[in-house]
Amino acid sequence: MSAPIITVRDVIKQFGRFAALRGVTAEFDAGRFHAILGENGAGKTTLLRALAGLAQPTRGEILIFGKSPREACRDIGYMAHPSLLYDEMSGMENLRYFAGLYGTTWHARCAEVIRAVGLDPELTRPVGQYSQGMRQRMSLARAILHDPRVLLLDEPFSNVDVQSARAMVELLKRMCDAGKTIFVITHQAQLLEGVADEFVWMQAGQIVDRTASLARASGRESGDAQ
Amino acid sequence: MTLATLVKDIRLEWRSKDALNSMLFFSLLVVVIFSFSFDPLAEESRHIVGGLIWVAFLFAAVVALNQTWARELRNQVLDAYRVSPAPANALFLAKALGNFIFVSVLEALMTPLFVIFYNLRVLGPAWQLIPVALLGTWALVVNGTFFAAMSVRTRSRELMLPLLLFPISIPAVLGMVAATTSILTGEESAHFWIVLLLTYDVVFTTACLALFNMILHAE
Numbered sequence: 001m002s003a004p005i006i007t008v009r010d011v012i013k014q015f016g017r018f019a020a021l022r023g024v025t026a027e028f029d030a031g032r033f034h035a036i037l038g039e040n041g042a043g044k045t046t047l048l049r050a051l052a053g054l055a056q057p058t059r060g061e062i063l064i065f066g067k068s069p070r071e072a073c074r075d076i077g078y079m080a081h082p083s084l085l086y087d088e089m090s091g092m093e094n095l096r097y098f099a100g101l102y103g104t105t106w107h108a109r110c111a112e113v114i115r116a117v118g119l120d121p122e123l124t125r126p127v128g129q130y131s132q133g134m135r136q137r138m139s140l141a142r143a144i145l146h147d148p149r150v151l152l153l154d155e156p157f158s159n160v161d162v163q164s165a166r167a168m169v170e171l172l173k174r175m176c177d178a179g180k181t182i183f184v185i186t187h188q189a190q191l192l193e194g195v196a197d198e199f200v201w202m203q204a205g206q207i208v209d210r211t212a213s214l215a216r217a218s219g220r221e222s223g224d225a226q
Numbered sequence: 227m228t229l230a231t232l233v234k235d236i237r238l239e240w241r242s243k244d245a246l247n248s249m250l251f252f253s254l255l256v257v258v259i260f261s262f263s264f265d266p267l268a269e270e271s272r273h274i275v276g277g278l279i280w281v282a283f284l285f286a287a288v289v290a291l292n293q294t295w296a297r298e299l300r301n302q303v304l305d306a307y308r309v310s311p312a313p314a315n316a317l318f319l320a321k322a323l324g325n326f327i328f329v330s331v332l333e334a335l336m337t338p339l340f341v342i343f344y345n346l347r348v349l350g351p352a353w354q355l356i357p358v359a360l361l362g363t364w365a366l367v368v369n370g371t372f373f374a375a376m377s378v379r380t381r382s383r384e385l386m387l388p389l390l391l392f393p394i395s396i397p398a399v400l401g402m403v404a405a406t407t408s409i410l411t412g413e414e415s416a417h418f419w420i421v422l423l424l425t426y427d428v429v430f431t432t433a434c435l436a437l438f439n440m441i442l443h444a445e
Contacts, residue, residue: 052309055445070443073311084306086234086297088241100230101310142306 005030005181006051006150011060013046013205020046021057022205028183030149033176035192035214036185038202044185045081047202048152051183052078064150074102077148081155083139087128091138092121095145102146113141118167132159140168144175151175151182157191165191189214227312231320236327238297245290245328252289253336256282261343271344276406279340280399284366287329288388291370294321295378307442314439318371322434325367333359349412358405358416361423365398368427372434375441398426 004027013021021043028034036044049055050062053069053076064072078084085094095110111121117137127135140156151172157165165188173195176182184192189199193214201209239245260278298304307317340346348355370391377386405419 054305054308056443073309076309078305078309080302080305082302084303085301086238086303087300088238089234093237097230097234098306098310101227101307101312103227103311 004028005065007061007063008047008051009061009063011047011050011057011062013043013050013055014058019205021050023060024205024207026200026207026210028181030181031176031179032197033172033182033192033195034184034198034200035189035196036183036200036202037187037189042202043205044202045154046205048078048154048183048185051150052076052152054078072150074146075149077143077146077151079139079143079151079153079156081158083127083135084142085127085135085138088126090124090126091119091130091141092123094127094138095142098142099145106145109145109147113145114138116144116171117141118164133161133164136160137164137168140171149180151180153182153184155185155187157186157188169195227316228320228323231317232323235294235297235320235324239324239328245293246331248289248293249286249328249332250335253282253286253332254339256285257336257339257343271346272349272410273407275340275344275346276403276410278344279337280362280402280406282336283329283333283363284392284395284399286332287325287366287370288391290325290328290332291367291374291391292384292387294325294371295374296383299378304442314442315435317442318375318435318438321375322364322368322371325371326363329363329367330359333363346410348410350409350416351412352409354409354416354420355406357420358402358409358423361420361427362398362402362405364427365402365423365430366395368431368434369394369398372438372441375438379444394430398423401426 006028008024008026011021011024012019024043024047036047038044046055050057051064051069053073062069065075069076089097091114092110095114096107099106099110114121117140119134119137119141127138130138136156136159140153143151143153156168160168169191172182172184184196186192196214197212199211199214200207201211256278264274298307370387373390374387377383377390380386401419401422405416405423408414408416408419
């Protein structure tokens with residue numbers, strides 16, 4: 001059993017009077033694949049944004065490698081539901097710009113991650129002309145570009161065809177085997193069956209269950225994981 | 227990182243030409259409409275053109291400033307910046323420099339038209355128009371970039387930006403107009419107004435750099 005690298009301590013996140021997270025406490029180990037499941041409005045995305053440092057907890061504390069998420073940002077890769085890419089630039093242009101934000105241009109690395117997600121680095125057309133699935137994959141390429149130790153992915157398989165989604169899962173599995181800690185929010189949990197080490201079930205802003213198999217999680221009162 | 231973001235912004239603007247086209251058409255309309263509305267003598271022109279030209283550039287700049295951050299909100303690209311280790315100030319400086327370049331291009335294209343339409347001849351030291359233009363443009367864009375970032379997440383950002391920007395720009399606009407008029411008429415020295423603009427730029431650039439990290443990471 002590896003040591004916990006992420007500690008979430010009594011985290012509450014309020015938006016006005018609405019509490020999106022209600023006292024979430026959890027520890028997550030290194031090198032494990034976590035699938036976060038739950039109904040819409042359960043707080044999954046808010047939890048992921050808090051882990052990424054994009055949402056500041058109203059109360060409580062999040063530590064990643066013993067540091068705040070913002071301090072640990074070099075170790076975090078984040079993929080949101082929107083693509084976080086410029087529509088007017090090509091995939092390679094986007095990645096080269098984002099690589100620059102991490103202090104380098106890494107041309108070879110950009111090409112490598114584009115190939116890793118099953119796209120062609122030579123593709124010159126702007127991202128705005130990509131299909132939704134291609135955009136999702138390029139977005140994943142952006143998230144893994146700086147080789148982060150923790151990967152936070154919000155709905156990476158939405159609008160992606162089954163074959164491409166399985167290829168993305170394979171890639172994530174390989175990264176997990178290489179020691180990366182991966183969090184995936186998804187409503188297509190069956191894709192992660194036999195791949196995820198843990199299914200984290202959220203409901204009404206709280207983690208209500210953590211199970212090793214989808215079968216146990218699916219026993220809960222929700223169709224989301226089905 | 228500042229350079230990378232600046233190059234990216236120039237590339238995006240070159241491809242879309244959203245900001246430049248809007249600014250150019252707006253300024254062109256102002257020049258033409260005012261030239262038809264008034265028919266001033268050359269002497270009268272020297273007294274009013276300082277105000278006309280800077281008001282035209284101020285309103286046109288607002289168009290570009292609104293575009294600056296709107297582009298970062300599409301696909302929530304700003305979040306990719308926020309999760310990166312890149313400093314907030316690098317982003318702010320790149321945006322301000324980008325806007326400075328766009329507004330300067332506009333000024334370079336529109337100033338000859340003002341000269342032609344208003345039959346202008348400079349009676350004072352013409353070279354002083356260069357520092358006035360540089361300092362005045364920076365005064366507009368540095369605050370404009372900052373307040374555009376503040377207002378970009380609001381529902382009526384097109385309205386919010388001028389509401390925030392114009393009151394705080396009054397000392398700078400006063401300096402630009404007074405300095406330009408002084409130089410055009412040659413009646414008095416523009417030295418005081420140039421120093422005022424320089425002081426304004428230093429104070430507000432420092433304040434914007436100090437506060438921008440908070441604005442970038444605000445939810």
